Amino acid sequence: TRTSRPQRILKAVQRKATVGDPQSVITAIDHFCRHREWAMNVGDEKGSILDSVVNEVSPVTVLELGTYCGYSTVRIARLLPPGACVITLEFNPDYAAIARQVIKWSGLEDKVQLVEGASGDCIPWMKEHFGVQAFDLVFLDHWKERYLPDTKLLEECGLIQKGTVLLADNVICPGTPDYLEYVRNSPRYNSHYYRSHLEYTKAEDGLEKSVFLGY
Numbered sequence: 001t002r003t004s005r006p007q008r009i010l011k012a013v014q015r016k017a018t019v020g021d022p023q024s025v026i027t028a029i030d031h032f033c034r035h036r037e038w039a040m041n042v043g044d045e046k047g048s049i050l051d052s053v054v055n056e057v058s059p060v061t062v063l064e065l066g067t068y069c070g071y072s073t074v075r076i077a078r079l080l081p082p083g084a085c086v087i088t089l090e091f092n093p094d095y096a097a098i099a100r101q102v103i104k105w106s107g108l109e110d111k112v113q114l115v116e117g118a119s120g121d122c123i124p125w126m127k128e129h130f131g132v133q134a135f136d137l138v139f140l141d142h143w144k145e146r147y148l149p150d151t152k153l154l155e156e157c158g159l160i161q162k163g164t165v166l167l168a169d170n171v172i173c174p175g176t177p178d179y180l181e182y183v184r185n186s187p188r189y190n191s192h193y194y195r196s197h198l199e200y201t202k203a204e205d206g207l208e209k210s211v212f213l214g215y
């Protein structure tokens, strides 16, 4: 097919959503992915859980690993008060280009910093480049085998401090067994599993919320 799936998702947003209305962007993507073409957005069911965690934490600085088309970036940014922001890392330049347009359509570009690069390369530069002290919330939604090494990297870089909340997508499907084992058995995390479903399907999946307790 001539266009990519992310390009078709952007088209659905431009056709169905209202500029400056984040909820209409979210609704347009969910409708397209439920009725036209499945895509790996966190989706509406897990997205509601994400919303509740964002509201509970009311973070000032958020890190998102894995932007894709910007669906969860918009979900997070729309709930942030003025002065708060989400830094989102995307490895794939084609995905990043689409995400920038989706975020712009939602009118949330002032609350979002999209960085193109691999998590392992970018995380060590976070403090220096973005003046981040520590993240209040980290949403993990990138390569599933990178969840654990990147969590350890965030700890080593001092970007996770007492009270930082990690929220991980896909801990069942596709699954992140080594990450789950780590956060559930570490004395330095308090973990809770929010049972849900893989976006737009009946398959089980869920989000794991882990609060860092400090050293």
Ligand SMILES: Nc1ncnc2c1ncn2CCCCCNC(=O)c1cc(-c2ccc(F)cc2)cc(O)c1O
Binding pocket: 040, 041, 042, 065, 066, 067, 068, 089, 090, 091, 092, 117, 118, 119, 120, 141, 142, 143, 144, 146, 169, 170, 173, 174, 198, 199
């Ligand atoms: N900054 C960075 N650093 C490292 N990797 C980076 C990155 N930025 C991007 N990536 C590379 C991530 C590529 C996408 C990751 N997400 C996934 O792979 C994913 C897959 C499914 C899925 C489930 C069942 C199926 F049958 C098929 C697929 C569902 C999901 O919700 C998923 O999030």
Ligand SMILES: [Mg+2]
Binding pocket: 040, 041, 042, 141, 169, 170
């Ligand atoms: Mg995911």
